Amino acid sequence: MTPCPWWPADLLPHTGDMILIDQVLEFDAEQILTRIHVRGGGLFNRPDGSLPAWVGIELMAQTVAAYAGCQARVGDKPVELGFLLGTRKFECNVEHFPLGSDLLIHARRSLQDDSGMGVFECHLTGGGIQASARLNVYRPPQSANYLAEGAAHD
Template structure:
């Protein structure tokens, strides 16, 4: 895997504060690794509990998939585009929340990509080398997202 050189804002098609991951660490044609640290400024942070609910992991996974796809697209001279989370299967969380200062590593691996733009990913979130969340996620990335949205 190659080390990433793109700032997260260049590969995740959101604006702050909706960018939830801190960094794309590395990627190749099949997988990517991202990271984030839970802080009081993290989106969905609960000040009273000093944590983020673990169900937010699904969005960490989705944004890591976006970083993977867009970094690879930028490497080919292409443009950043949006994709749509179609469904998730086997989403499991092994903790109820991500505590303040937790360092999370998000790994995504593409299982397949169809010509239609549909793809599937095996995803996991680790903390201290332990899997704390996992899912299989299906993504749809149309060739022309603007045209697709206009038709909807």
């Protein structure tokens, strides 16, 4: 894998406090590795500063979005919006990620078609924490047009 020269804010369609991953470590055509240091005071933190384990799905989804952002940047294309359609088999050995934890999130593309549908195998690890899931995602070919079409039908 190649070290990533971009910040998460350059790769994700998110802004501000909704960007949960701290760094994209490396990526290639099939996979990506990101990291997060659990800090208190965020949108999803529990009173003790920890993050509920279900936030792991969002961390995985942002890792997949960062993968798409890296692929767009490499191809000199704009970063576009994508959608998490669902997850299968989310498993985690803890109920929360403790304050101060360093977590690594690895996502590997297992399927992607020309319509924008994709499946990624994801793993989150760190300090005795193990979580995994298969994420189903969709990135329309031109997300701005896709959203405009949906708004026109409302």
